[in-house]
Amino acid sequence: MTTEYENYDGTENSDLIMYQVYWHAQTFTVGATAHTITSVKLKLWKDGNPGTFTVSIRAVDGSGHPTGSDLTSGTIDGNTFTTDGNGAWYEITFTEYTFLANTKYAIVCRALNGSYSPHNDVVWRGVNPGGYADGNSEQSNDSGGTWSDTGRDNAFEVWGNLPVEYINVSESGAGVDAILEVLDGEFINISDGGAGTDSILGVEEWLVITDTGLGTDAILFQGSVLIDGADLPHVQRIHITEPTILSSKPVSGELPTRIWLGKQGRTVEFEGWTDSLTTLESLKAYADGTAHDVWLPDGTNLSVHIIDVSPQIPVWPDEYPYTIHAEERMD
Amino acid sequence: MFGSYVLPHVLNVQITETRKEIERPVPLRNIAYRVDQADLGQTVRVSGEIRETTIDGAHAVMQAIRALNSGVDDAFDLEDGETPAIEALLTDPEFILDVESWFNGKYWIAYSLTFLEVEAP
Numbered sequence: 001m002t003t004e005y006e007n008y009d010g011t012e013n014s015d016l017i018m019y020q021v022y023w024h025a026q027t028f029t030v031g032a033t034a035h036t037i038t039s040v041k042l043k044l045w046k047d048g049n050p051g052t053f054t055v056s057i058r059a060v061d062g063s064g065h066p067t068g069s070d071l072t073s074g075t076i077d078g079n080t081f082t083t084d085g086n087g088a089w090y091e092i093t094f095t096e097y098t099f100l101a102n103t104k105y106a107i108v109c110r111a112l113n114g115s116y117s118p119h120n121d122v123v124w125r126g127v128n129p130g131g132y133a134d135g136n137s138e139q140s141n142d143s144g145g146t147w148s149d150t151g152r153d154n155a156f157e158v159w160g161n162l163p164v165e166y167i168n169v170s171e172s173g174a175g176v177d178a179i180l181e182v183l184d185g186e187f188i189n190i191s192d193g194g195a196g197t198d199s200i201l202g203v204e205e206w207l208v209i210t211d212t213g214l215g216t217d218a219i220l221f222q223g224s225v226l227i228d229g230a231d232l233p234h235v236q237r238i239h240i241t242e243p244t245i246l247s248s249k250p251v252s253g254e255l256p257t258r259i260w261l262g263k264q265g266r267t268v269e270f271e272g273w274t275d276s277l278t279t280l281e282s283l284k285a286y287a288d289g290t291a292h293d294v295w296l297p298d299g300t301n302l303s304v305h306i307i308d309v310s311p312q313i314p315v316w317p318d319e320y321p322y323t324i325h326a327e328e329r330m331d
Numbered sequence: 332m333f334g335s336y337v338l339p340h341v342l343n344v345q346i347t348e349t350r351k352e353i354e355r356p357v358p359l360r361n362i363a364y365r366v367d368q369a370d371l372g373q374t375v376r377v378s379g380e381i382r383e384t385t386i387d388g389a390h391a392v393m394q395a396i397r398a399l400n401s402g403v404d405d406a407f408d409l410e411d412g413e414t415p416a417i418e419a420l421l422t423d424p425e426f427i428l429d430v431e432s433w434f435n436g437k438y439w440i441a442y443s444l445t446f447l448e449v450e451a452p
Contacts, residue, residue, distance in 0.1 A: 236430045244400055244422035246447075250351040250369035255450045258420060260402025297428060298390035298440070 002038050007157040010127035014152050019050060019114030019121040021143045025066045025106045026154040027135035034101040036160040039093045043155035046081035048120035051113030053078035055092040058106045065138060065147035066106035072097035078111055078122050087125040107156055108144060126154035226295040227286060233279055235272040242266045265328035273321045280320050284309045291329060302328050333421060334405035339392060341379040344409060348373050372448030373417060381440040389438035393426055396442060400424055404449045419446040
């Protein structure tokens with residue numbers, strides 16, 4: 001199930017027309033959480049029959065303009081759009097692509113088969129002047145060669161999923177499998193288009209991927225380590241102990257009398273690392289004396305107190321190890 | 332084997348026979364006064380691995396082992412053909428989940444258990 005991430009939907013009072021070499025774009029900035037994009041929704045309407053409408057994602061240069069080739073793209077039949085000048089929301093589906101956190105991208109749109117006379121064009125609804133702080137509307141009169149700011153913002157929604165981290169994939173069978181993207185060594189976008197057996201060689205996060213061979217692969221977030229619903233970063237090891245409370249009295253001439261009095265509850269020690277000092281600080285906040293809800297990778301759910309959070313001296317640059325000591329409490 | 336439960340993939344067994352003694356330091360003597368008091372019986376530390384191909388399977392085995400820590404003593408047999416079976420209590424289970432052993436149908440959990448010998452009923 002996909003999630004809506006970035007969006008802008010003000011009170012539209014602007015129309016931007018697209019046909020042939022006249023393209024329009026809307027830039028936006030991914031938030032602190034990296035995610036993939038599976039589709040965008042745009043508020044559009046049409047004149048005449050503009051034909052296939054193409055939408056893609058491109059990188060943004062230092063001046064805030066779209067640049068480079070398409071990172072991912074999708075199409076929709078523009079002839080099916082409403083002719084109502086208020087427009088309607090249309091979803092354009094992409095091959096899934098992973099965005100980096102805190103990075104600006106552009107939604108680039110064109111109707112290559114459209115025309116000015118007779119009017120066969122697609123119109124993107126927007127707001128003039130724009131009110132979206134993390135991007136702007138752009139226009140190009142030369143098929144995306146050069147771009148300029150329109151001073152407006154167009155209505156858009158970006159939909160996607162959380163990314164999968166640190167996955168090592170091997171393909172040993174028939175069919176077309178592709179590792180689409182490796183970004184910063186962290187996020188890998190996997191597609192399986194064919195038959196045969198795929199194998200996953202190593203997963204350095206508590207994630208599980210299933211591959212059914214044919215058709216669609218499912219990426220399941222089963223197996224994560226969660227505290228209060230938030231993923232604990234890069235957990236490498238979990239040590240669970242469950243001490244027994246025992247009364248033991250030595251007896252001369254025979255074995256001691258041992259009376260089982262109960263259990264102390266589980267203590268759980270997490271060892272992991274993070275690449276962010278900010279995250280490290282947020283982890284320390286868990287040691288606050290209140291109850292926290294912990295999910296272990298096997299599906300066990302515990303109510304715990306976080307007794308201590310111990311950051312360690314970095315082993316590698318930008319890699320800050322930590323340990324978290326949690327003790328089970330009566331819920 | 333503990334009762335009727337076969338411990339999975341045992342990799343190491345450490346047996347310690349312990350006695351309790353009374354010890355009193357004696358002023359100006361080089362050796363303390365020591366006298367044997369009682370036999371504490373055997374302590375057997377068993378380490379092994381839960382090796383399952385599904386998360387649910389690994390979870391079920393871990394819960395089954397935890398359930399043996401119930402205060403009910405049972406026969407503990409190393410089944411090596413030589414070491415006699417003892418009556419024992421299972422205590423202090425420990426489990427270690429390592430990221431390298433948790434992916435793609437390999438859901439392994441290292442465990443260790445302590446068995447304390449008790450008088451046979």
